[in-house]
Amino acid sequence: MQLDFMAKELTVKLVYYGPALSGKTTNLQALHQAVKGDAAGRLMTLETKDDRTLFFDLLPLTFTDGALKVRLKVFTVPGQVIHASTRRLVVQGADGVAFIADSRTSETQHNAESFMDLKENLKSNGLTLKSMPLIIQFNKRDLPDVRSDEEIAKLASQGREPVYLAVATQGDGVVESFIGLLYLTWSALEAEHQLSKKFGFDGGAFMAEVARQLGDTRPVDDILACCVGGALDVLSPEEANAE
Ligand SMILES: Nc1nc2c(ncn2[C@@H]2O[C@H](COP(=O)(O)OP(=O)(O)O)[C@@H](O)[C@H]2O)c(=O)[nH]1
Numbered sequence: 001m002q003l004d005f006m007a008k009e010l011t012v013k014l015v016y017y018g019p020a021l022s023g024k025t026t027n028l029q030a031l032h033q034a035v036k037g038d039a040a041g042r043l044m045t046l047e048t049k050d051d052r053t054l055f056f057d058l059l060p061l062t063f064t065d066g067a068l069k070v071r072l073k074v075f076t077v078p079g080q081v082i083h084a085s086t087r088r089l090v091v092q093g094a095d096g097v098a099f100i101a102d103s104r105t106s107e108t109q110h111n112a113e114s115f116m117d118l119k120e121n122l123k124s125n126g127l128t129l130k131s132m133p134l135i136i137q138f139n140k141r142d143l144p145d146v147r148s149d150e151e152i153a154k155l156a157s158q159g160r161e162p163v164y165l166a167v168a169t170q171g172d173g174v175v176e177s178f179i180g181l182l183y184l185t186w187s188a189l190e191a192e193h194q195l196s197k198k199f200g201f202d203g204g205a206f207m208a209e210v211a212r213q214l215g216d217t218r219p220v221d222d223i224l225a226c227c228v229g230g231a232l233d234v235l236s237p238e239e240a241n242a243e
Pocket residue numbers: 018019020021022023024025026027051052053076079139140141142143166167168169170
């Protein structure tokens with residue numbers, strides 16, 4: 001997080017992580033398309049001809065609640081094994097992470113490897129998985145041979161992270177995942193920096209504004225309730241740093 005006190009501007013870094021081809025870039029494209037009005041900047045994506053992310057994608061989004069201007073920089077990482085050093089760079093200074101898993105049973109191993117890789121890369125940046133606001137999205141629910149809803153619900157019930165189901169190519173679950181991630185991230189930043197007290201920043205109004213700009217007019221609580229497991233609780237800084 002970067003805070004410009006004079007300009008009352010907060011810059012938050014969100015990272016979409018996951019194995020190659022799980023749908024990270026597609027999530028950003030769907031978010032970009034969902035934005036109503038001029039909250040979104042240009043989606044910068046660097047793709048090779050086989051449509052794999054070469055470096056990273058960056059989607060800038062800007063929202064305000066009146067008291068504070070919040071710039072969200074949403075990044076993706078390249079999933080291929082050879083881009084390990086790039087992934088380490090991209091997670092540097094991340095305030096929140098969405099892990100995009102491929103739901104197909106054939107991809108279970110790749111998901112697990114990527115999750116371990118995330119853990120390692122956070123560690124090498126002095127961050128821990130436990131203290132990082134994190135949501136998990138099981139994408140590609142439209143394909144055959146995916147892990148069943150029951151299986152994912154069971155997995156979700158075993159972990160702390162909120163879990164979402166998605167078909168990113170159709171935009172399903174994309175905004176819900178993003179709102180869940182933003183909620184967790186904002187709650188963690190609030191716990192650490194007391195933004196509401198310092199700036200009169202209204203987190204609830206801010207979340208509602210973001211959802212509205214993404215074309216989702218439901219009450220924020222209803223959007224947050226779309227997760228199929230895990231909890232949208234935030235650990236206190238003390239809890240997060242405890243071993
Ligand atoms: N069937 C299906 N294909 C998807 C879905 N999400 C992404 N894809 C496809 O998976 C491929 C890789 O997606 P991409 O977003 O580039 O993956 P990334 O490597 O994680 O950035 C592309 O061909 C997408 O169209 C989905 O929900 N369902």
